[in-house]
Amino acid sequence: MEIIKIVSLGIVATVIIVLLKEIRPEFPMFISLLTGFAIFTMILGELSYVIETLSTLARRVNIEFAYFSTILKIIGMAYIVEFGAQISRDAGQESIAMKIELGGKVLIMVLAIPILLALMELILKILS
Amino acid sequence: MGVVSFINSWLRDIVVLFILISIAELIMPKGNLKKYIRLVIGLLIIFTIINPFAKLFRFDFSLDKVVFNYAKPETFNSWELEEIYHNQERQIEKIYLKKIVEDLQSLIENETEYELVDGDISILKDEDNYGQIDYLVLYIREKTRNNSQGRISIEKIEPIEINRNLEKDFTEYNNDESIKALISDKYGIEKNRINIKIYKKGIGEINE
Incomplete structure (x- = not known):
C-alpha cells in the first residue's frame, strides 16, 4: 500500500526530526529535504497516470x-x-x-x- | 440544425473544461502561487466561452499559433523547434524534387520521343550550392502510340513515385546523348552525372 508507506515515512521523519532538534539542530533540515524527495519519487508514477488521463481528456474535447x-x-x-x-x-x-x-x-x-x-x-x- | 450542433459543441466544451479544471484544482498546491494558476485557468475559461463567437464571425483564429508567436523563444524546447525546422526542410526538399521531376517530365515529353516514368534525384546539401542537382537517374520509356491500327487505346497513366524500385524493369540506355545534352543544357549538370535507363520492353517496339 503506497499510502501507508508515504504516511509512515512522514511520521518516522517527523519523529526523528523532533528527537534530533535538541541534540543536533542542523540535521532536521536534511531529513525533511530527503523525506520530501522520497515521497515525491514515490508518487511520481501515480502522478504521471493522473496527468496522462487529464491530457487524453483535454485532447478529446476542442x-x-x-x-x-x-x-x-x-x-x-x-x-x-x-x-x-x-x-x-x-x-x-x-x-x-x-x-x-x-x-x-x-x-x-x-x-x-x-x-x-x-x-x-x-x-x-x-x-x- | 447548424445552430443546435453549434450550441451542443459549445456546451460540451464548457462542461468538460470545468470537469478538467476541478481536477486541476485538486492537484493544485496551496500557497501564494495558487492565484497565478487561477489567473491562467480564468483565461482558459474566457477563451473557451468566446471562441465560438470567433468562429461565428468567421475569424481564422488559432490560439496555438498566436501563443507561439507571442511566446519567448526559449519557452519551447529546443528539440521541438529543431524538429519543426527539420520537418519543414524535409517537406521543402520533397516538393522541390517533385517539381524537378515534373519539369523534366514535360521537357522530355515535349522535346524527345520518350516519356519520363520516374526520376531519382540527389541534390547537393552544402551551404554554397544548396539545391543544385548532384546526380540524376532517369527512367524513361518510348512514347506509347495511342492511335495504332485506327483504334484508340487508353493507356493507364502511372503515377510518379520517387524511390520506387525500378531497377528490375529498366536497363541502361546507351543511345542517350541527345537527352543528356538537353538536360545538361537546361539544368547545367555535367553529362556524366546523368544516368538514363529505359524500360526494357520499350526498346524497338516503336517500329513494330
Missing part, C-alpha cells in the same frame, strides 16, 4: 492542447517552487523563500503572458 499543457506546466512549477520555499522556510530563511517564490511567479507569468496577449487579440478582433 480545448486547445497547448493551453492545457501550459496549465499543467504551471501547476508543476508551482509545486516545485512551494517545495523549495517550504524547505527554506523550515530552515528559518524566510527571505530566501520569498526570492524562490518571486522566481516562480515571474516564470509563471512568462508562460501566462502569451496566452493573455492571444486572448486580448481575439477579444479585440471580435469587438472591432
Whole structure:
C-alpha cells in the first residue's frame, strides 16, 4: 500500500526530526529535504497516470492542447517552487523563500503572458 | 440544425473544461502561487466561452499559433523547434524534387520521343550550392502510340513515385546523348552525372 508507506515515512521523519532538534539542530533540515524527495519519487508514477488521463481528456474535447499543457506546466512549477520555499522556510530563511517564490511567479507569468496577449487579440478582433 | 450542433459543441466544451479544471484544482498546491494558476485557468475559461463567437464571425483564429508567436523563444524546447525546422526542410526538399521531376517530365515529353516514368534525384546539401542537382537517374520509356491500327487505346497513366524500385524493369540506355545534352543544357549538370535507363520492353517496339 503506497499510502501507508508515504504516511509512515512522514511520521518516522517527523519523529526523528523532533528527537534530533535538541541534540543536533542542523540535521532536521536534511531529513525533511530527503523525506520530501522520497515521497515525491514515490508518487511520481501515480502522478504521471493522473496527468496522462487529464491530457487524453483535454485532447478529446476542442480545448486547445497547448493551453492545457501550459496549465499543467504551471501547476508543476508551482509545486516545485512551494517545495523549495517550504524547505527554506523550515530552515528559518524566510527571505530566501520569498526570492524562490518571486522566481516562480515571474516564470509563471512568462508562460501566462502569451496566452493573455492571444486572448486580448481575439477579444479585440471580435469587438472591432 | 447548424445552430443546435453549434450550441451542443459549445456546451460540451464548457462542461468538460470545468470537469478538467476541478481536477486541476485538486492537484493544485496551496500557497501564494495558487492565484497565478487561477489567473491562467480564468483565461482558459474566457477563451473557451468566446471562441465560438470567433468562429461565428468567421475569424481564422488559432490560439496555438498566436501563443507561439507571442511566446519567448526559449519557452519551447529546443528539440521541438529543431524538429519543426527539420520537418519543414524535409517537406521543402520533397516538393522541390517533385517539381524537378515534373519539369523534366514535360521537357522530355515535349522535346524527345520518350516519356519520363520516374526520376531519382540527389541534390547537393552544402551551404554554397544548396539545391543544385548532384546526380540524376532517369527512367524513361518510348512514347506509347495511342492511335495504332485506327483504334484508340487508353493507356493507364502511372503515377510518379520517387524511390520506387525500378531497377528490375529498366536497363541502361546507351543511345542517350541527345537527352543528356538537353538536360545538361537546361539544368547545367555535367553529362556524366546523368544516368538514363529505359524500360526494357520499350526498346524497338516503336517500329513494330
